[in-house]
Amino acid sequence: MTFNLEKFLPYRLRILYDTITHSFSPIYIKQYKLSPSEWRVLASIAGSGSVTAKQLGKHSRMHKTKVSRAVFELSKRNLIVKVPNKNDLRETFLEVSELGGEMYRKLSIRAIEFDNKMLSCLTQNEQLALDEIIEKLQKHAETNFYSHD
Amino acid sequence: MTFNLEKFLPYRLRILYDTITHSFSPIYIKQYKLSPSEWRVLASIAGSGSVTAKQLGKHSRMHKTKVSRAVFELSKRNLIVKVPNKNDLRETFLEVSELGGEMYRKLSIRAIEFDNKMLSCLTQNEQLALDEIIEKLQKHAETNFYSHD
DNA sequence: TTAAATTAGTTTCATTTAAAACTATATTTA
DNA sequence: TAAATATAGTTTTAAATGAAACTAATTTAA
Numbered sequence: 001m002t003f004n005l006e007k008f009l010p011y012r013l014r015i016l017y018d019t020i021t022h023s024f025s026p027i028y029i030k031q032y033k034l035s036p037s038e039w040r041v042l043a044s045i046a047g048s049g050s051v052t053a054k055q056l057g058k059h060s061r062m063h064k065t066k067v068s069r070a071v072f073e074l075s076k077r078n079l080i081v082k083v084p085n086k087n088d089l090r091e092t093f094l095e096v097s098e099l100g101g102e103m104y105r106k107l108s109i110r111a112i113e114f115d116n117k118m119l120s121c122l123t124q125n126e127q128l129a130l131d132e133i134i135e136k137l138q139k140h141a142e143t144n145f146y147s148h149d
Numbered sequence: 150m151t152f153n154l155e156k157f158l159p160y161r162l163r164i165l166y167d168t169i170t171h172s173f174s175p176i177y178i179k180q181y182k183l184s185p186s187e188w189r190v191l192a193s194i195a196g197s198g199s200v201t202a203k204q205l206g207k208h209s210r211m212h213k214t215k216v217s218r219a220v221f222e223l224s225k226r227n228l229i230v231k232v233p234n235k236n237d238l239r240e241t242f243l244e245v246s247e248l249g250g251e252m253y254r255k256l257s258i259r260a261i262e263f264d265n266k267m268l269s270c271l272t273q274n275e276q277l278a279l280d281e282i283i284e285k286l287q288k289h290a291e292t293n294f295y296s297h298d
Numbered sequence: 299t300t301a302a303a304t305t306a307g308t309t310t311c312a313t314t315t316a317a318a319a320c321t322a323t324a325t326t327t328a
Numbered sequence: 329t330a331a332a333t334a335t336a337g338t339t340t341t342a343a344a345t346g347a348a349a350c351t352a353a354t355t356t357a358a
Binding site for chain 1: 150151152153154155156157158159160161162163164165166167168169170171172173189192193196209210257258260261264266267268269270271275278279280281282283285286287288289290291293294295296
């Protein structure tokens, strides 16, 4: 069997991710002046209600300095609020502000639209299959391969 | 309908790509001292026989400066050779050297192994479905969304 | 044909990134 | 307890990145 880079999963995923993300990112970059990290952090916080930077970073696989800087920027713009944990002052809970929630709601509408349009090239069955396949691969990769920290 | 980041395709693809690539990259990084770009460029050249930096960058979605630097390094280590195009001296054809071919063959064996192990969590049908789905999404994203150059 | 515009690839420079060192808390253990 | 170790998050430093300027060659158009 001869190797074919074009069919190599990591290579294909990278190209697909790159293409798709660059199709969506202009929306939050241009219209809301958010960096990719900032959008990701805002959406993560909004989705979870309240998280620490550590939890957020681990869950969304972002480097802690990236999270730290995104949090700093979002906080500066009053899009999120930092609530110190009274029981452990090393960590702070992150929550979206009124303003941040508004921005998030507007952006998430665009995100849903985008996702629907993107997935519209697949049949209903394929969409379901893709969901399951990603889930399986992710779990498999995490338990059998991935190691970091 | 409420937005769920965890089910958002760009987000999921990024995390899956990140997990998978970090599972494979130690092989070429530690054992062959190649950067991700260098591995990608080496494999691209090996796969196509002879390409220009421009073609390679476009096809594999790498920034031209990244390609330029990877080519410089690989060339310095005699893993690839640069063959000037006699008919247009602005461009040079890139080809793998004897040494580079050897490294590529060894690495591609590891890549095939990795891919097989990664895909082994899917049924045969799911593997076929995934192939088709990626193909469809890639084409759809390129023609309907992506714009860069 | 020569001047203007274009192209492939490189280099420079400003920005982004991650690794490592750091600060401040909190926990463990002697 | 007090000293030693660990942890969350930030800042500093060094490396990687991409945008823009550049070089050398080619093509277009006056």
